Amino acid sequence: xxxxxxxxxxxxxxxxxxxxxxxxxxxxxxxxxxxxxxxxxxxxxxxxxxxxxxxxxxxxxxxxxxxxxxxxxxxxxxxxxxxxxxxxxxxxxxxxxxxxxxxxxxxxxxxxxxxxxxxxxxxxxxxxxxxxxxxxxxxxxxxx
Numbered sequence: 535x536x537x538x539x540x541x542x543x544x545x546x547x548x549x550x551x552x553x554x555x556x557x558x559x560x561x562x563x564x565x566x567x568x569x570x571x572x573x574x575x576x577x578x579x580x581x582x583x584x585x586x587x588x589x590x591x592x593x594x595x596x597x598x599x600x601x602x603x604x605x606x607x608x609x610x611x612x613x614x615x616x617x618x619x620x621x622x623x624x625x626x627x628x629x630x631x632x633x634x635x636x637x638x639x640x641x642x643x644x645x646x647x648x649x650x651x652x653x654x655x656x657x658x659x660x661x662x663x664x665x666x667x668x669x670x671x672x673x674x675x676x677x678x
Contacts, residue, residue, distance in 0.1 A: 549651055551625070563584055566585075615660070621652055622652045626646075
């Protein structure tokens with residue numbers, strides 16, 4: 535039974551980080567890094583680099599940049615287009631890194647599914663943002 539719990543936890547972690555990276559990659563890395571550095575969660579070997587202070591600092595800085603970029607209509611759409619080529623590969627790497635201790639085949643499989651998950655959530659976010667930008671008033675963009 536313990537094996538099944540471990541498998542469920544690994545699947546949840548791998549797909550959860552892929553899903554979250556499709557929405558906001560830098561917040562995902564920042565949250566995992568801080569949680570790992572403070573000992574609140576035990577990161578798998580493949581994700582322990584996220585708890586390095588340099589990684590946490592870079593993720594925090596980029597989170598702030600993205601936070602303000604998301605508030606400006608037009609800029610946010612350009613940001614999302616550019617991040618299509620960043621969030622999806624990051625989702626692959628995060629998902630693969632979360633199960634890399636098991637086997638190479640498990641890492642590749644998690645990477646494939648993680649990339650699909652990140653692409654799906656990123657597409658919904660970017661598509662919704664593009665639709666919201668057609669609204670004439672700015673408040674819906676700030677809220678979203």
